[in-house]
Amino acid sequence: MKKSYVAVTSVLFLALALTAYSERGAIMLKILPGALDKIMSQQPLAELPDGLHISLCGAGGPMPSDNRSGPCVAVMAGEQLFVVDAGTNGARNLGRMGFNQGKIEALFLTHFHSDHIDGLGEMAMLRWVADNNSGPLPVYGPAGVAEIVSGFNRAYAQDAVHRTDHHGVKVAPPSGAGMSPKDFALPKIGESVTVYSNENLQIEMISADHFPVTPAVAYKFTYKGRSLLISGDTVKSPSIEKHSAGVDLLVHEALSTKLMVLMAESAARTGNPLREKLFNDTHNYHTTPVEAAEIARDARVGHLLYYHIVPALMAPGMEAIWLEGVEEVFSAVTLGQDGTSISMPANSREIIHQSSLL
Missing domain, CATH: 3.60.15.10 (Ribonuclease Z/Hydroxyacylglutathione hydrolase-like)
Known part of the structure; x- marks a missing residue:
């Protein structure tokens, strides 16, 4: 009797698992909106x-x-x-x-070693469009930072044009693109x-x-x-x-x-x-x-x-x-x-x- 119960339970569990797997897309569509709302509403700064x-x-x-x-x-x-x-x-x-x-x-x-600066362009771009910043990202550093900033600004100049053309000035105001150096x-x-x-x-x-x-x-x-x-x-x-x-x-x-x-x-x-x-x-x-x-x-x-x-x-x-x-x-x-x-x-x-x- 016990073995029969275990066998039936196992079959039912397998059937449920197969059903869940086959319907995983539909299940995810039910779960995803709430999960996305939670992610979008995160404010770790405010919670500290x-x-x-x-x-x-x-x-x-x-x-x-x-x-x-x-x-x-x-x-x-x-x-x-x-x-x-x-x-x-x-x-x-x-x-x-x-x-x-x-x-x-x-x-x-x-x-200015590469591993400390190679994400600068992406950092500046995301900072710009994530909050429609109207001014460039201030970058502080010792002498030489102006050359680093200038190089990244040139490399990302065309990308900045594309962002504004695509999203408009309310999201990507041209004045906020890139970085501005503050060297000491x-x-x-x-x-x-x-x-x-x-x-x-x-x-x-x-x-x-x-x-x-x-x-x-x-x-x-x-x-x-x-x-x-x-x-x-x-x-x-x-x-x-x-x-x-x-x-x-x-x-x-x-x-x-x-x-x-x-x-x-x-x-x-x-x-x-x-x-x-x-x-x-x-x-x-x-x-x-x-x-x-x-x-x-x-x-x-x-x-x-x-x-x-x-x-x-x-x-x-x-x-x-x-x-x-x-x-x-x-x-x-x-x-x-x-x-x-x-x-x-x-x-x-x-x-x-x-x-x-x-």
Whole structure:
């Protein structure tokens, strides 16, 4: 009797499953409107408490990765949205996380390596048409940012014409296309320069050390008693440590020398001398995970968030190798990936780890 009941139940379940599969299009048409309404009505900025918050729109470096796109950090200060660097997929990830790219106040570049700028054109275009902005996207950076902006503006000039011709001036007003540069002289080592400020917010530019890549800078955000510093690409830097002193959150790049050596050795064994050289060349202008932890410890920061994770952590166990030795130096760490979000309510000491937005 029991076996018969199980058999009948199994047949019925299979029949229901087959019916559901065959009618999946019709079922989806019933479900989709509500799901789309939920997506369209997302307002993550409005849902956050007043404070300083970050979401990684790109946690990786130049190497392909399934869950770590090119470097991109969204910073929310109160109701203002800023972006630091615009790596591949950064603009799209912002949309996937529910942010309206049209609300971006300004974008800040740490330096001009391709993986930090290759999503600029898309970021500017989406910012323009997502909220019918009538002015171009302000792009802040050290000397040289004007040339970068000019090049992207030229490359996207015809696209801008097409957008306006197709959607009209109410969606894509010509005056809002592209970007406008805001460049600043590189601060002396150990010093900073304020590049953006209002009543409650200060954004400072700080020299980093990514030699032979120059200029290279970090950015420090201070808002209503909360602070964070985004390192950009750099070796372990006394200047970064100095300006990180006491910040609530240090967002720092890092590269695992051990994993890069393994990759270089593999390239040598398999007859790829160019790749071997590329993998070996990367060691001398990045920070190791342990070195970043030492900065966090010595600067007495509240929390360390790793980003610009190099190399790509493609297999189980690689994260453990990447983090070797970190726990012994500084334990309040997060290994970032796309969507990692941290919230710091104003005038408090809370550091809240949000659910991933992706």
